[in-house]
Amino acid sequence: MTPQLRVGISELQVAQAPAELATFGLGSCLGIVLYDPGQKVGGLAHTLLPAPRQGREEARPSKFVSTAIGLMLEQLEELGAARERIWAKIIGGANMFESLHPSPEEGIGARNARCARELLAALGVPLLAEDVGGNYGRTVFFDLASGQVLVRSVRGGEKIITL
């Protein structure tokens, strides 16, 4: 059986095929997948916020989009990944309570996704696919053998899509 590694809130994990990485119940949190198809190594982060507050020492880089991406890239390279082959996919960033923000673009979910897109572009990491936004939760299964990402949602009946 394929070993499944569970990534909790504000955690990240990197691993090698044939492992599968999974994170459950993303709402406005953002799941970030990085993968090197050559070495079949990849990482998954469950981030809460775009970036640490200015001038504040943060104990958990995996809590923030901005710090988790860099940390995952480093850990993937330690596992033998080649930087120029690594691509990304992002999942989550919803706005669960619709009237919480008058404009969904200002919600934390949308800001998380925007931060990831900008940083990946600046680092030259191609963003191959995304399933973000909306007002429903998502669970992510990332198969390190194929690089395939399955996203499960339950609102209005279970649905699974492949990224």
Next chain:
Amino acid sequence: MTFTHLTETQLDALKEISNIGMGHAATALSQMIGDTVHLRVPRITVSEIGAVPDLLGGPEKVVVGITLQVLGDARGNILLVFPRESVTLLLSRLVRKEFRESELDELSTSTLKEVGNILSSAYLSALGSLLHMTLIPSIPLLAFDMAGAVVDNILIELSEAGELALIVETDFWGDRPDQEPIKGHFLLLPDPHTLDVILEAVGGEG
């Protein structure tokens, strides 16, 4: 004040005021459904933010979450979580409505929000008069989805201040022997500054 430094006395004080507050809320719910509702305050947990979805039965458990902000002399969030089976029971008793378990229609949504509103108002008015504070709930917001996704908004807010959440948890249930009990969690998540204010008011100096 940080959550980790709470003394036994302070935890007891928090538990006691929550018991009283929830007593009022349970009375309100009893009257609404025309049945006795029991409650207990089983736990006051200082928990890593990441562990909160597990306290609610796991991040993928499908729940109805109703969230309200606490406004006034203290700040924080209230979160009510009903498992799917309890939502069915609540709706059948309150509006005699069949619930197909995949989507909530408008009547069901507004009924459940109203339940959240009544429970929170009863709780906060009892808490407020004990602490000599004005505490007002904001309008309720509802989501019917995975527990992890339902709570992460509130956790994100808390996580800006630190890694821990103080959770006052209450369970309530009905007692008709011939019927399934209605179960729910009522979570009060005060922000760290508000915890200071509450502890000062109950006299539990650290």
